Amino acid sequence: MKNRIQELRKSRKVTQQELADALSVTRQTIISLENGRYNASLTLAHKAAQFFETTIEELFIFEGEENL
Amino acid sequence: MEEFRNDLKRKLNLYALLCCLYPLFLIGSKVIFKNSGDFAQGLVLGICMGSMIVSIYFLVRNYTVLHNEEKLKKLYIELNDERNVSISKETMKTSSKICIVVTALACIVSGFINEIVCITLSADLLISAVITVAVQMYYKKKM
Numbered sequence: 685m686k687n688r689i690q691e692l693r694k695s696r697k698v699t700q701q702e703l704a705d706a707l708s709v710t711r712q713t714i715i716s717l718e719n720g721r722y723n724a725s726l727t728l729a730h731k732a733a734q735f736f737e738t739t740i741e742e743l744f745i746f747e748g749e750e751n752l
Numbered sequence: 753m754e755e756f757r758n759d760l761k762r763k764l765n766l767y768a769l770l771c772c773l774y775p776l777f778l779i780g781s782k783v784i785f786k787n788s789g790d791f792a793q794g795l796v797l798g799i800c801m802g803s804m805i806v807s808i809y810f811l812v813r814n815y816t817v818l819h820n821e822e823k824l825k826k827l828y829i830e831l832n833d834e835r836n837v838s839i840s841k842e843t844m845k846t847s848s849k850i851c852i853v854v855t856a857l858a859c860i861v862s863g864f865i866n867e868i869v870c871i872t873l874s875a876d877l878l879i880s881a882v883i884t885v886a887v888q889m890y891y892k893k894k895m
Contacts, residue, residue, distance in 0.1 A: 708828075713835040725834050 686745040690718040692736045707731050756828050760814050767811040774804040852880060 693703055700718075704711045707728060716722035724732065724744070733740045781796045817823045830836065859873035 704829075708832070710829060710833045710836065713833055716835060722835055722838075728834055 685723050686720060686747065687717060687724075688743055688745070689714070689732060689736075692738070692743070693718075696736070703735070706735050753825070753828060756832075757818065757824065760818055760824075764811060764814040764818065767807045767814065770807045771804060771811060774800045774807070848880075852877065855880075 689703075693700070700711050700714045704714045707714075708731075709728065713722065717724055729740050729744055733743050736743060778797065778800045781800075782793070785792060785796070817827050855873055855877055859870055859877060862869040862873055
């Protein structure tokens with residue numbers, strides 16, 4: 685699943701560490717999310733959407749059925 | 753975070769208790785199993801020493817973390833990070849599957865070499881299967 689985390693983070697001049705601290709995850713998780721290697725849970729997606737003041741749908745781009 | 757702190761305090765007390773109990777257990781086992789062979793006594797000694805070292809490590813870590821807010825937050829994030837949790841789950845899942853396959857292969861091979869080893873490995877596989885079914889039933893009810 686693609687996401688706009690890196691794009692929004694850079695536009696707001698937030699570092700990966702700052703975002704990680706705000707979402708209570710490690711910096712490595714942010715890196716993996718931005719690279720698309722890891723899909724966030726619903727809770728983390730919700731927290732991220734709240735942080736960027738957007739909706740989950742706008743932050744995460746669902747591209748059809750994955751891992752099926 | 754407060755819940756995590758209380759959990760760490762509980763674990764700190766548990767590790768402290770274990771650190772006190774291991775030497776007692778060691779002395780007790782020396783008295784009770786004094787007629788056992790060197791191997792059995794060495795095994796008990798090894799397990800006790802290993803467990804004690806692990807307990808001391810966690811005791812010191814928890815004590816240090818509980819007295820430093822920054823380290824506490826860092827540990828909380830490290831232990832509760834969903835990617836780390838996911839990695840742990842996947843690691844356990846994959847490694848247990850590999851272990852079962854390796855044990856099954858070893859069981860077949862040992863059948864040609866030693867009967868006792870083969871039966872022991874078969875029993876191990878059977879117990880693993882029973883535990884897997886029991887755990888699966890638990891999670892089917894829980895989720």
